[in-house]
Amino acid sequence: AHEAALAARNKDDLRSPICCILGHVDTGKTKLLDKIRQTNVQEGEAGGITQQIGATYFPVDAIKTKTAVLNKDGSQEYKIPGLLVIDTPGHESFTNLRTRGSSLCNIAVLVVDIMHGLEPQTLESLRLLRDRKTPFIVALNKIDRMYGWQAFPDNDFRDSLAKQSRAVQREFEDRTQKTILAFAEQGLNAVLYYDNKSFARNVSLVPTSAITGEGIPDMIMLLVNLTQQRMSDRLMYLSELECTVLEVKVIEGLGTTIDVVLSNGILHEGDRIVPLRELRIKSAYVHHSEVKAALGVKILAPDLEKAIAGSRLMVVGPDDDEDELMDEIMSDLTTLMNAIDKSGRGVCVQASTLGSLEALLEFLKVSKIPVSGINIGPVHQKDIKRAATMLEKAKELACILCFDVPVDKEAERLAEEMGIRLFKADIIYHLFDAFTAYNAEITEAKRRDAAPQAVWPCRLKIIAAFAKRDPIILGVDILDGTLRVGTPLCVIKVDPETQKKEIIELGKITSLEINHKTQEIVKKSQGGGGVAVKIEHAVYQSAKMFGRHFDDKDEIYSRITRQSIDVLKTSFKEDVSTEEWLLIKALKPRLNIQ
Numbered sequence: 001a002h003e004a005a006l007a008a009r010n011k012d013d014l015r016s017p018i019c020c021i022l023g024h025v026d027t028g029k030t031k032l033l034d035k036i037r038q039t040n041v042q043e044g045e046a047g048g049i050t051q052q053i054g055a056t057y058f059p060v061d062a063i064k065t066k067t068a069v070l071n072k073d074g075s076q077e078y079k080i081p082g083l084l085v086i087d088t089p090g091h092e093s094f095t096n097l098r099t100r101g102s103s104l105c106n107i108a109v110l111v112v113d114i115m116h117g118l119e120p121q122t123l124e125s126l127r128l129l130r131d132r133k134t135p136f137i138v139a140l141n142k143i144d145r146m147y148g149w150q151a152f153p154d155n156d157f158r159d160s161l162a163k164q165s166r167a168v169q170r171e172f173e174d175r176t177q178k179t180i181l182a183f184a185e186q187g188l189n190a191v192l193y194y195d196n197k198s199f200a201r202n203v204s205l206v207p208t209s210a211i212t213g214e215g216i217p218d219m220i221m222l223l224v225n226l227t228q229q230r231m232s233d234r235l236m237y238l239s240e241l242e243c244t245v246l247e248v249k250v251i252e253g254l255g256t257t258i259d260v261v262l263s264n265g266i267l268h269e270g271d272r273i274v275p276l277r278e279l280r281i282k283s284a285y286v287h288h289s290e291v292k293a294a295l296g297v298k299i300l301a302p303d304l305e306k307a308i309a310g311s312r313l314m315v316v317g318p319d320d321d322e323d324e325l326m327d328e329i330m331s332d333l334t335t336l337m338n339a340i341d342k343s344g345r346g347v348c349v350q351a352s353t354l355g356s357l358e359a360l361l362e363f364l365k366v367s368k369i370p371v372s373g374i375n376i377g378p379v380h381q382k383d384i385k386r387a388a389t390m391l392e393k394a395k396e397l398a399c400i401l402c403f404d405v406p407v408d409k410e411a412e413r414l415a416e417e418m419g420i421r422l423f424k425a426d427i428i429y430h431l432f433d434a435f436t437a438y439n440a441e442i443t444e445a446k447r448r449d450a451a452p453q454a455v456w457p458c459r460l461k462i463i464a465a466f467a468k469r470d471p472i473i474l475g476v477d478i479l480d481g482t483l484r485v486g487t488p489l490c491v492i493k494v495d496p497e498t499q500k501k502e503i504i505e506l507g508k509i510t511s512l513e514i515n516h517k518t519q520e521i522v523k524k525s526q527g528g529g530g531v532a533v534k535i536e537h538a539v540y541q542s543a544k545m546f547g548r549h550f551d552d553k554d555e556i557y558s559r560i561t562r563q564s565i566d567v568l569k570t571s572f573k574e575d576v577s578t579e580e581w582l583l584i585k586a587l588k589p590r591l592n593i594q
């Protein structure tokens with residue numbers, strides 16, 4: 001029966017693959033999109049390229065015209081009905097475009113500037129593509145910028161290359177080799193697309209110019225061939241409805257509308273959808289009673305105000321229970337709620353869509369930044385109030401990371417008033433950098449505040465007494481640890497009769513000298529020739545005297561306490577070496593610390 005069903009499928013059942021463009025800033029993503037969208041008037045190009053909501057649709061006839069230079073003998077097979085290219089290039093939109101954790105994109109174009117090679121965001125994009133297992137090709141863009149390049153507009157790349165001077169050809173080979181090497185460093189086998197014998201094993205490089213249009217036919221042809229080869233049958237045919245909300249917008253005269261990408265299935269006018277109601281469809285403001293995947297569509301329906309960008313859209317079928325579908329959609333949110341720290345401590349996070357929120361939460365999880373609250377959509381006063389609950393628990397976490405969302409005026413004012421920091425950015429890692437910098441600042445301030453309470457461990461042997469009392473000045477050898485100005489020192493006396501231990505506090509180090517040069521810190525390795533240590537007691541301490549309260553048979557220790565150890569642990573953890581922790585551990589019982 002299954003085979004019969006398959007056999008019954010015809011060309012009308014095919015759906016169009018969805019393509020995303022990503023890459024580093026300024027590599028030419030936008031320009032490439034413009035170029036492939038552009039209609040060639042002089043060739044009387046097949047129409048039908050429609051700019052839709054958030055995407056451009058290329059019906060197969062347009063694809064055929066655009067790739068004609070590469071199909072002179074007419075042997076190329078075109079199985080797909082068309083191609084939907086998402087209009088907002090960049091990896092942010094790619095992260096937003098996913099359903100149930102997998103990418104909405106069936107194929108991607110990673111744009112690399114041939115003059116620059118792999119750049120930071122190229123690597124970021126590569127990571128995303130690998131995570132989502134999205135097949136992709138690489139456009140090696142801006143070939144026309146190579147010195148001496150002679151342009152043959154919209155030409156097939158290999159033909160253009162053959163017509164270049166030997167010097168240009170050499171520069172091209174050279175730059176391509178470098179890029180291939182850079183990809184190899186990322187563990188990827190990149191080859192020029194016309195040398196690629198296996199789409200499964202190698203990444204195809206297609207040289208392009210978004211200015212002259214050279215290589216663009218090659219790029220489109222490659223997208224056709226790659227989707228035809230690599231997209232499974234399941235993806236190729238219209239099946240179950242798959243629809244994702246891209247944006248919720250209020251449009252004058254229409255009310256609240258949602259822009260969706262219909263990635264599979266068919267939407268009909270009058271379909272009951274969850275979490276919404278009756279459906280009316282507008283595609284590029286042309287009214288449709290039925291639309292087939294893949295498309296970008298604007299939907300009009302009542303009660304759209306609460307729709308959430310990034311969430312799934314479902315149609316209620318005759319046998320479906322609307323409540324069940326609702327639960328299923330809500331379960332997408334539940335997974336996100338699990339990202340919230342159980343301790344109740346953490347930053348608040350607000351993003352424009354479910355997808356971007358998910359991506360940001362992943363980022364924060366990896367960076368071990370706890371999250372106490374999440375929300376989707378613009379930041380309002382209530383969000384500030386929620387973040388304010390953190391002011392008492394952990395002041396440094398009383399902030400909101402706002403990712404690609406507006407903050408309304410009142411909310412901004414309230415945040416200012418209450419001392420809630422707002423971090424705003426449209427790129428995840430900018431947001432992350434800003435927060436990390438702020439965090440480092442807070443940590444540094446905390447360390448400054450805590451520094452007087454921090455006691456660094458040391459064990460000293462007395463070798464000379466230069467002044468016996470008020471202040472005490474001793475010559476010492478460092479047996480263990482580090483000497484620092486500010487460290488309180490003590491000796492331990494045991495009563496020979498009662499065996500009772502007494503800790504004699506000498507005061508704090510107020511200066512350190514090696515060979516008459518003053519120092520702030522002296523390490524064990526530097527103290528070889530002896531260190532002169534000046535010790536002064538606090539007003540509340542009685543002055544101790546060398547020769548009476550202690551003498552050169554006594555070892556001197558840092559006066560550590562439970563509290564001083566805690567300060568080291570919370571504020572200086574990274575600065576304390578393993579040896580120093582061991583010394584603290586050894587000193588604890590001697591100084592009666594539990």
Ligand code: GDP
Binds near residue numbers: 208
């Ligand atoms: P995006 O940030 O990746 O979207 O890059 P844009 O499309 O905005 O392009 C950045 C700049 O590079 C613009 O000034 C473009 O005109 C230019 N540019 C893009 N593609 C090409 C190309 O193929 N050749 C040349 N010479 N310039 C290009």
